[in-house]
Amino acid sequence: MVGVRYPARDGDRYPLAPQMLPGEAAGFDALNNFSGIPKGRVDWAATRSHAHEGAPVDRRGGPLPVVLYEPGVLDPRSLGTTLADDLASRGFIVITVDHTHDASAVQFPGGQVERSVLPQEFAGTKGDQGAITDLLKKVVAVNVADTRFVLDQVDALAAGRNPDAEHRALPAGLAGALDAHRIGMFGQSSGGMAALETMHEDPRLKAGADLDGVLAYEQGDHTPGNPFPVAQAGLKQPFLLMGMQGNDRHTVPSWGLLWRHSPGWHRDLTLRGGQHASFTDAESLLPQIGRRLQLPASTVRDNIGTVDPGQAVAAQEAYTTAFFDEWLRGGTGDGLFNGPSARFPVIDYVR
DSSP states (O other), X not given: XXXXXXXXXXXXXXXXXXXXXXXXXXXXXXXXXXXXXXTTSOOTTSOEXXXXXXXXXXXXXXXXXXXXEEOOTBOOGGGGHHHHHHHHHTTOEEEEEOOXXXXXXXXXXXXXXXXXXHHHHHHHTTTOHHXXXXXXXXXXXXXXHHHHHHHHHHHHHXXXXXXXXXXXXXXXXXXXXXXXXXXXXXEETHHHHXXXXXXXXXXXXXXXXXXXXXXXXXXXXXXXXXXXXXXXXXXXXXXXEEEOTTOXXXXXXHHHHHHHHOOSOEEEEEETTOOGGGGSTHHHHHHHHHHHHTOOHHHHHHHHOSSOHHHHHHHHHHHHHHXXXXXXXXXXXXXXXXXXXXXXXXXXXXX
């Protein structure tokens, strides 16, 4: 299941899109990874995004560059709505991808909901490290295969065809609006892993950003061993690593291996005071939820760290846009990758 966000015209004439559909929200409430957030107390389906459903595509600039987004394990694609909406507002077509039975819950048109099977599969390993490694390899292989299938559908859309499984009508102007020669990808956690591993396997991806996703079949970020093929082979295409506090190429073995083997352009950034979930919509949602539910401040900090949420979101928007602007549109990256920026003091430039 995918969602497509794009620059639109006459958007105010169309309804605001929800962040999560009801079935998706119920599954996320049951399986999300947030510590200390009580189940059944948050209406995850209540939030609206900044997108307008069904609005026509603004094609005044010609075919648009494409960016794929994938979430981390058990997260729905909708937990990356903030960055997806922002990139679309800046002239990219953003395709967000859910991996069925990997995401907490995926709701399809007509209301069918498929819940994650990963908790049961993980329980079935009974803690055996070999079985856990095999499960991680399976998850990555499925994610990469799904992503390459989505790239096939991007080719179809770019050629003016409608790849919708149920042949539903597309928003006006979407068919033919995608530039299949300018495709990038980013993701958080396992989504970032999938971005770089797919880029290693499929030349259609021209640039990739990994937001705090380890590139090894290991449960711990700092555990050496079992690197992905991409980390062993390196990349010629440009890539960006952005980690939480304590995660960079010097501390994450698989990142260091990729760095040493990659002859192309690459940068390594740290979100100072950030946590793993800081690279999702949790960064803006959890402070509000904490206030509404009168949760201890430590609960919010445990999930998204000590970084100021407004600064964290602004920095992520700026750096992801700058990265894809530079490598998919031939821009300058706003100079953000030349060194530390006084505009974004929460970003450490790792040397």
